[in-house]
Amino acid sequence: MEGQAAKRRRVYSIEPKKVVEEAVFTRNYMNYLVPALMKIKAGKRSSHCCEIQNVVKHEVDMAMVFSAQGFAWSNALKANLQRYQNEHSSSSGGPIITSSKSIKYVNKDIKGEEYEDGFINNNNNNNNNNNNNNNNNNNNNSKLRCLRRLIPGGEDMCNEQMVEELESYISCLKMQVNVLQYLADQNC
């Protein structure tokens, strides 16, 4: 565990906790997303639903990046998106069905895998005194690994930073869901 943690250095220095205000976030988010959506609608050529979906998803994520700047996860998300965009633009124009971003969220087996790992580790644990501790630690570690995959850029963070980033990430996700729900309801 020590070795793994050593690999993941703290990406950003320890800063005072930054809080994303709801009104500010929502305003920025809408400001970015709505014109982008209008542009998509206006500039739509091919009616391939997957492509539109990807583009919309891309814009949704970009709006998120735009609205919540200064966090490690938002920078990582931005990097992911730019990388995706580069791949996108370099492709020969066919519809991009899957991207690293779009399948990111549909990863249902994260927890299952991790639980298996933890279970196996527990079985091999011979130290009776520390058995409970190790079991718990293994479980916790596997869950922290889960979380690390969920948060963008989590692979490069140490545990401590990841938990910090989680706070802002969760609150921004909540606000994002609110805004998107509102937009979707407006147009149904």
Added chain:
Amino acid sequence: MLHCLNSNASGSEMTVLERQRATIKWQHNNNHHQGYSSSSSPSPSSSSSISLVQVQSSSPTCLAAGAWPKLDNNFLMGFTSSPSSGFPLPPPPPPTTSAASFDLNSAISRTSSCPLPSLAEGKETTTPNNKRKTDKFHNTKVVASDNDNKDKRVKVAAPNDSATVGKKGTQACGDNSNKDNSKVSEVQNQKPDYIHVRARRGQATDSHSLAERVRREKISERMKFLQDLVPGCNKITGKAGMLDEIINYVQSLQRQVEFLSMKLAAVNPRLDFNMDDLFTREVFPACAASFPAIEMSPNMANTASYLHFNSSQQIDAGINPQDISLRRTISAPVSAPETFLDSSCFTQTLPSSTWEGDFQNLYSVAFDQARAASFPSQLFTGLLEPSNLKMEMDM
């Protein structure tokens, strides 16, 4: 901080033998001092932790004067009920971090973590007086008393302690007092930086483990913040359960985002943001509520309809509770636009300087398109300007 009985060397350079001597001498001469003033009253303390707590709190200077034998990392002195003959002290030179150790008063009742980030480098970590490390004959770990004043940690004897390797000191300590814990972890690093960490019973006490433990404790603190964010986590106390909940919640949120974005993509051909309505109607109710004294005759008629519209729209939007909660956040920024409204209403000047540049650009773009999003009311601050534009056009 406990200063070893070290007459000839600074604590960081004690040899094994000296530490042993210090330990044994300390154990013999130590008594349970309920209140450590300079007097030594041989009162066996019911819990050794109390004496240490009081020691710490009462007179740092006494300690600094070398009353306590200075031990290297995490040496936990054993308290015996043997009659005390005063504190055994050769006053050693107080270490530089002795002052730092006195803030462990507050840390006694809980694990303390030091803000030093680079614990893993193997710097010497010293625990509060409760725990110290000392060498025994063959560099095995010796368990001495734990000064933990937590009841749950007070145990009878060291034999249960898995970290105990050397039994001698342990039994000497443990037998004497009913409630003494025994735990001493070994000093390995003798660097001058002291990070006060509590090693729990039965856990490894080398510097790496301690550093790791500090990190873990910080993580646990953070998890408590997360409890507020994740709904339904208040009842769950275990770390594993919390992590489960957090994982589930984040996954569900992400899935929701994905679903909604797909929905927006599907709806995209029919996308129709009624900007005009929303700009004016969403904005002014909050505005009117804040500026009742401001006479806005051209807007009054609108306001009534806005209020009505807004309430119905809230219901339509289907995010009523969220909207309400979002509204609450507007109360602060609402005061800012007041000036704009004043200026725009009465002086008919566009408040341009205070808005963010990109903000304005976006809005102008949106206006040009003649179609805009239906902004919820929390965008009041941003929408005020375009609505003022509209107002002036009407006037």
